[in-house]
Amino acid sequence: MRKIAALVGLMLTTAAPGFTGRAVAQTLERVAETPLPDYARGFNILDADEKRGHLFMATAHNGAVLVFDLKSGALLKTLHDVTDPHMLAYIKSRDEIWASDAKGSCVTVLSAADYHLLRKIPLTTSPTVGFYDAAKEVFYIQEAGMNSGMPTSIIDVIPAGATSPTLQITIDDKNLEGMVVDHRRNRLYVNMRDHRQIAAVDLATGKVVETWTIAGMGKNTPMAIDEAGGRLFVAAREPAKLFAIDLKTGRATFETDIMSTPDALTWDPASKRLFLSGLEGIAVFSGRMRDRLDLVSQTVDPGVKHSLLLPGGDLLYAAAAKTETTPAALHIYRVARP
Template sequence: MKRSFVLAAVLAVSAVVASQTAPSGGPLQLKASVAFPGVKGAFDHFAADVKGNRLFLAAEENKSVEIFDLKTGKHLHSVPGFDAPHAIVYVPENNTLLVTDSGPEDGPEGYIRVVSLDSNKIRDSIKVLAAADSAGYDADTHLMYADTGGLEAKMNYTVIAVIDVRQAKKVNEIKIDSGRVEAIQFEHSGSRMFANFRTKAEVGVFEKKDYKLLTTWPVPGAAENVPMALDEGNHRLFVVTRKPGKFFAFDTETGKVVATLPAVSRADDMAYDAQRKQIYVSGGDGFVGVYAQKDPDHYEQVGHVPSGPGAKISVFVPELNRLYVAATAEGANPAKILIYDIK
């Protein structure tokens, strides 16, 4: 009896280990799939605190921010009290999170919620326009740029609220002639800011110092440009659209498209891996697309890796050589954090 029990236990452990380390194909190796029951609905964006070993996830429809152990994926805490959280910026100087929150449905206001990670509670709220959603963070200036207003707030323009993250204070606003803005990226050697004008199928190019719109670049033959990533060293900007799912590489010196490839569907997050010269795109169709940069003008899709239901949210953590993907609960199957090692 004991021998049978031990054998069964060994087989069970072996099955778990195998499920966590089985090859997923291409350059991504699934290291762990960690379930966290009780959290329902769609997710929005991640943020990571590498030194503090924490991973943060906006559980949009659960109205919470979930906190995990970055190395193991173990669920640590849940922060309630949101209406609809979306983008997250971690502020190490005061151990806080700044989280965009759309506000109540059909309400007049949205918020940037300030979360104390000492208490894991919302400690303050910065009022902005309704439908606060995506955001970008410029580490050089400690400024967060949050997309607010737009079509979801029944407005035909968007206002980017500029937030000083250390003071948790709104310091400026940028009015944008687009019903939705997504995925803001920043040059560090240069002085420009890029943003997807989602409802116009354009990329907006701004001067960071005075927020002047310098030019727009059309995204040809596609619509709903959502995620974006920047390879500043090679002067390349990457954009993925949803209608259809398509990958674009722009030359940031000319604004011209130098390459296009098919992409995963319903993409929401994308990252450029400068060390391996790869791009990772997570799609709501349950796959992660991986692209190899052969040179600045030539790209090849080298991976179409299964993820999970609604798994459009991801974050690349270069310090750990890992990609984290959030898969939503489906039926009796709970939500999961998928942790991929990158070859």
């Protein structure tokens, strides 16, 4: 059931402790909410088929991919062909939905037109976290590692249309979280959580060419990239901090305290803003100044996990897990542009 909601957020008039700058205006206004009483947690990834106006949500441990109306947030369909989806992407040129299946040890490919099963791409072990490069239509997915009881991880590189990985990247860490591609430098950056490091992978060779250690960074989880500005943004959980890292040197140029349990980061090149979602809500930073990030607003939204801001869009979608006081839900926010 969809219900229109008034703004449910915390309006900041001054920056919270640990943040740089002044929150000048509320950036997000919640405009819709779809309760999901049959689900409690496991919301991992969101993606969208803008042509049909559909939003897809992977629900790990719940054995389903949920399909919503992109405008209203109404739940349209539940897809059960994927038993344990952790990573999901809409492949525009092929009109397909790709979802990793940890229990099935494969990537399941569905038709975005009618959702029938097209094929399965077999993998060796249980796939979990990943990244989809929409510009080049390449699917990156981790297997081996912690979920498979192995000390190292493998990242499978699967271009759209491929029937098996065309490249496998070995990472000397069993606990990976967060990946982004740097097209200008032809690199993949990966969070190595057990080592408290970031791996820089040369995509031409599939080899790790640098590892960066950032002081004070623990359980580094989501990341985002400002390719034009040469910056990598990484949010850590222990302690809860946000870092800006120079891509030339691998050194942190800025850090600040943030809300607990950050889960997703999105850099919007048009507005030069960074959107951070985590267990306590959503924070928005301005990144117009290269040497710092300024807090613009922070909205309380308990249980928030992954979020999605469509390129150039005015809406942000957030998946919220069940808490003691609120049900699991999809929340839609209108974004006020600067």
